[in-house]
Amino acid sequence: MSGADRASGEPECSERIGSDPPGTPERDSDGDGTAERDGDGTPERDGNGTPEPGGNRTRAENVPAIERASGRGWGEWVALFEARRAGALGHGEIVRIARSAMPAELQNPDWWAQATAIAYEQHAGLRVPGQSSRGDxxxxxxxxxxxxxxxxxxxxxxxxxxxxxxxxxxxxxxxxxxxxxxxxxxxxxxxxxxxxxxxxxxxxxxxxxxxxxxxxxxxxxxxxxxxxxxxxxxx
CATH class of the missing domain: 3.30.530.20 (START domain)
Known part of the structure; x- marks a missing residue:
């Protein structure tokens, strides 16, 4: 995939929460929030400090668009997040991991980092589709x-x-x-x-x-x- 292809990719979801087009984000940085978290913003954990499953594991609808835009397969993204123990991190920290791995030539990398973090949270069961960080x-x-x-x-x-x-x-x-x-x-x-x-x-x-x-x-x-x-x- 060329840099131009990655830079022009857009999500394909027809009904998206907070579906702002790349380049015009005017919402809070959290976007489409996560499932319930402890008071410090991290996922709820069991007695051993392991994140509790937060619902059904879901493949986000915009994964193909994320793959095209970033030039990185979804399996590579999952491996990256798991290597950084993203399942035990808060949403903002997951976004920072995604942002650091976006290609330099990608347009609107902050928007794509948000989308990628949200997709991983759904994959890991930390977020139910449609659920915000406040739990609504x-x-x-x-x-x-x-x-x-x-x-x-x-x-x-x-x-x-x-x-x-x-x-x-x-x-x-x-x-x-x-x-x-x-x-x-x-x-x-x-x-x-x-x-x-x-x-x-x-x-x-x-x-x-x-x-x-x-x-x-x-x-x-x-x-x-x-x-x-x-x-x-x-x-």
Whole structure:
């Protein structure tokens, strides 16, 4: 694989938590957090200091993209992490291991380091897919619209801004904001966390994403995903 191929690789996950494209990370460095950890940020351990299994071991959907971008096979990544005893480390330390092994020519290496650390945590059973470092859950959906970013937010507001409930939960007052790169519509859901609708330019179009975090458990993730996808489809 050439350096150019690695530098241009992008994740293939169609429904990603906090699915910011490479080059535009505006979220907290933790991204899509880990399973429950001790107070010092490390995984829970048994009496011998060995990390307790944190759920089903899962192959992350973006592993092929990580392999292409980094030029390193997933087996090599696992071997690297295990050689550094990453299973006994906190998320930030795992990210640093990944970052140090990214090729120099790779664009957005910090973003890829986060993605690789998260994928390893899922592989090692330290993280349940969709679970954040706080122990709650997140879900997202997105759609591309033939509008500019502000018009996309206006379309959401006009179509769904007056809704009085989402799957039985009452939305709080919406908050609009705008950065150099994106436009946002945010609101809290009574008893069901927080929702951020973000509009990101994609050439002459806009990617409108719904990121919902703060869910108490993962039982309704797919129900919430279907809900947000259906609202996006109405635009």
């Amino acid at each position: 859950f997140r879900v997202s959906a997105s759609r591309t619209l033939p509008l500019d970013r502000d018009a996309a937010i206006e379309a959401w507001a006009a179509t769904h801004g007056a809704r009085t409930e989402h799957l039985g939960h009452t939305p709080g007052p919406p908050r609009r904001s705008r950065t150099e790169k994106r436009s946002f519509w945010r609101f809290a859901l009574d008893g069901a966390g927080r929702v951020e609708v973000s509009a990101t330019p994609k050439g002459e179009k806009t990617s409108l994403g719904v990121n919902h975090d703060g869910l108490a458990d993962g039982e309704r993730i797919e129900e919430w995903r279907a809900h947000w996808k259906s609202l996006l489809a109405e635009l």
